[in-house]
Amino acid sequence: MSNLYWYSHSLKSYLTFSNQKVISKGFILVEEICSTPLFKQFLFQKDYQQIRVYLYVSEIQEEMYLFVQECDVKEVFIQNLKSKAFQGFHSDIFITEKEPLKIIAEIEKAMKYSEEDEYLHIYGQPSWHGDAFIVGNRAALQRLRDTINQALQFGEKKEVFFPEDEEGYSLYISCTDDSFDLSQLDPPYHDPDIFENRKPPVQAFKQYKFHD
Numbered sequence: 084m085s086n087l088y089w090y091s092h093s094l095k096s097y098l099t100f101s102n103q104k105v106i107s108k109g110f111i112l113v114e115e116i117c118s119t120p121l122f123k124q125f126l127f128q129k130d131y132q133q134i135r136v137y138l139y140v141s142e143i144q145e146e147m148y149l150f151v152q153e154c155d156v157k158e159v160f161i162q163n164l165k166s167k168a169f170q171g172f173h174s175d176i177f178i179t180e181k182e183p184l185k186i187i188a189e190i191e192k193a194m195k196y197s198e199e200d201e202y203l204h205i206y207g208q209p210s211w212h213g214d215a216f217i218v219g220n221r222a223a224l225q226r227l228r229d230t231i232n233q234a235l236q237f238g239e240k241k242e243v244f245f246p247e248d249e250e251g252y253s254l255y256i257s258c259t260d261d262s263f264d265l266s267q268l269d270p271p272y273h274d275p276d277i278f279e280n281r282k283p284p285v286q287a288f289k290q291y292k293f294h295d
Contacts, residue, residue, distance in 0.1 A: 085290060086290075089157065090175065094145070105123075125138070148194075202246060242256075
């Protein structure tokens, strides 16, 4: 089962943790464990597919988080959630630990909120031998470094960055092994006068699911 989890958070509902129900239409609750006063583990099943879910309140952030495991039924689970407290599962983390207290520590380590504005511009190669540029302020470059470190650890990582105009974008980073054939990917050039209909390098990713 995947170690990749997508999450949403609710600032208004963190005080209602004890009464919070996690229900998704069409999914059977197989197991619910309240491991600590602020952390619950769930195992749901739909047909023969199982999915793990974590509910956690961070007293540091004063927010309640719902983590949903990446799998074939993840999108259906999120779409069928009865709770309106959690919407927009666009952020993700890797959870590798199994023990509740270690899971909590892993979550808190990942939940780093910068008080600085973060701006990152990425300019790719227009054509062969063309220059590429990464321009960002210190906070954004530090987060880019952290994202690369996670890709080195887990094989891949996605992070949301913002350019100066605040139009956010997702940056996907894949750390391929030496046996991966890069020639199966489209060349990384974007000059429209030379290259048309460039396809994203989805073959380099295993954890993330891409849809047309």
